[in-house]
Amino acid sequence: MILLTPDLRYALRANAINRLAALRDDKPEPDPVPVVKLFNPAGAATWLATELDDDEDTLFGLADLGFGCPELGSFSLSEIASVRLPFGLRIERDLDFATPFPLSRWAETARRAGSIIWAEQLLRRAAAHQLRPPKS
Template sequence: MLLTAKLRTHLRRNAATSERGEVNHRPVVKFFLPGTSAIWLFTELAADDDTLFGVCDLGHGTPELGYASLAEIQSLRGPNRLLVERDRSFQSTKPLSEYAAEARRHGRIVA
């Protein structure tokens, strides 16, 4: 399971806060696809329980801020059919905008 109930609640709360005004949340969760360079950092989950917002890096050197589908991420398969995993040790240390700026400078998410 990529998102626990606690993480979903935190992500949804961030989304609700963002709808009321501009907020620069710290990422709540980091996903990665083993055997690849794909990494995602997310701050929000929409009410549809599928649309996530954050920095997305598919490993092609062009990370970007944007939206992603949780269902699509869960359907991805890496080498040897490995599934996307949540980095359980991830602790965000700065707001999403700083991760995004750093990712653009380096051509990849550094977290």
Template sequence: MKLFTQAQYDQLIQNGKDMGEYKDHHPVVRLFITGTACTWLLTELCPDDPDIAFGLCDLGMGFPEIGYVSIQEITDAQGPFQRLERDMYFEGQYPISVYAEAARDIGQITLDEKSLKQAAYKP
């Protein structure tokens, strides 16, 4: 399976070109390693080096964080019985800041609508 569809790749690159002072893109793709708690919600790829992605990263240790990650390093994290896959049904409904806030609240990336709504409307 390809990590990104052409439409996702194009959107990730377009988001990476956005040089706005405060950008808070919706995640474009969700990657995960089967059999683990490792998950990535990616919002952009660096147009000059598409191996560098930006998004919310969760290695399953209870400390998800926003930052940059190498696509090659994510790919290399696969084991003989764990595969890197793309969530074919994921659609980012909120800006990445909302996913990050919800993840901080519960210690892992979540797609739970109640948790995301609470994070979105936090004062």
């Protein structure tokens, strides 16, 4: 599986450029929504990426290796792509991933919940609750 399509690369690079422009112009850093979710189909490791550096390998986002302490930081696309799992499995991209929530909300929820996987459940419920029409 291709972990990053050209469209995903473009969106990730655009977020990185926007952050650098904000820093250069002494403006608040943007808080983009995660663009891509990568995951271990045989375990709990999950990565949510918002940016891709100009080296085309260093991603920034929320990383959860399944130890109960999701962390914001940088991670290597080539290292993730090189992981070999049992039964010939590899790290995959969640093809259906989309979120209305910015990375800061994901990080806060994942830290409280102890994982990105649990945070995803909580945020789905929050999104569903926001979409319900008010009771009359």
